[in-house]
Amino acid sequence: MAAAAATFSLREVLVAFAACVSEQRAVRVDPYLAGWKGLVRFLNCLGTIFSFISKDAVTKIEIIENYRNSDQREKYLTVQSMVEYELANGLVDLQKRSKHPDSGCRTFLRLHRALHWLQMFLEGLRTGEDNSKTSVICSETYNASLANYHPWIIRKAAGVAFCALPTRNTFLETMNVGTAEEAVAMLGEALPYICEVYKITEELYAQHKLLDLT
Numbered sequence: 001m002a003a004a005a006a007t008f009s010l011r012e013v014l015v016a017f018a019a020c021v022s023e024q025r026a027v028r029v030d031p032y033l034a035g036w037k038g039l040v041r042f043l044n045c046l047g048t049i050f051s052f053i054s055k056d057a058v059t060k061i062e063i064i065e066n067y068r069n070s071d072q073r074e075k076y077l078t079v080q081s082m083v084e085y086e087l088a089n090g091l092v093d094l095q096k097r098s099k100h101p102d103s104g105c106r107t108f109l110r111l112h113r114a115l116h117w118l119q120m121f122l123e124g125l126r127t128g129e130d131n132s133k134t135s136v137i138c139s140e141t142y143n144a145s146l147a148n149y150h151p152w153i154i155r156k157a158a159g160v161a162f163c164a165l166p167t168r169n170t171f172l173e174t175m176n177v178g179t180a181e182e183a184v185a186m187l188g189e190a191l192p193y194i195c196e197v198y199k200i201t202e203e204l205y206a207q208h209k210l211l212d213l214t
């Protein structure tokens with residue numbers, strides 16, 4: 001775990017999410033994906049029991065990266081331009097998944113919902129007692145957010161994986177920031193950026209009635 005953990009840096013994740021919001025309050029896709037990639041690296045340090053989660057996150061990241069590497073890459077520069085482009089060109093399955101099963105809007109929504117969980121989880125870690133259990137913080141925040149969109153079998157598998165999480169202090173020390181106290185301070189620095197990205201995206205998706213894409 002120690003060698004793999006060395007490749008993760010909470011600072012890099014913070015910098016990525018800090019770079020997401022433009023002066024016009026648009027959410028830039030590239031740093032958003034870079035933030036998620038950093039988080040997936042961290043998840044991979046925690047053991048193979050989390051592989052099914054990181055694989056799904058990587059699949060979603062790659063779908064959007066493919067749009068960013070396509071001829072239409074400029075349309076996918078920000079979440080705002082992606083929504084505008086895909087809606088204007090009928091590229092989103094609004095009722096049920098059919099002709100455009102992996103639209104940018106649908107795929108981004110999955111990461112956006114996961115960002116809500118992340119926001120609550122990091123806040124729980126930040127404010128938790130020294131001896132609190134990461135597994136409890138994780139399952140409580142998961143049940144209050146992402147679990148609402150997952151079938152029983154995924155919820156069950158996630159619940160089993162959470163039991164393998166280390167204690168809060170070991171978890172904080174794995175973040176490569178220094179002591180647990182220093183990691184808590186950096187979480188306090190990172191959270192406002194993550195919250196802002198979440199809030200802007202949530203408003204955009206609500207405005208276009210995209211929050212329930214199946």
Ligand SMILES: CCCCCCCC/C=C\CCCCCCCC(=O)N[C@@H](COP(=O)(O)O)[C@H](O)/C=C/CCCCCCCCCCCCC
Pocket residue numbers: 010013039040042043052053054056057060110111113114117138142146149150154158165175214
């Ligand atoms: C700052 C460092 C500390 C925090 C470290 C957190 C690391 C988290 C890294 C990645 C989180 C995973 C993001 C998962 C995205 C899930 C997207 C999703 O909801 N997918 C489902 C729906 O997709 P479609 O079928 O509609 O295409 C899919 O069914 C999900 C499958 C996999 C299971 C997802 C379980 C998510 C649990 C999230 C908690 C992660 C626990 C991390 C422990 C620290």
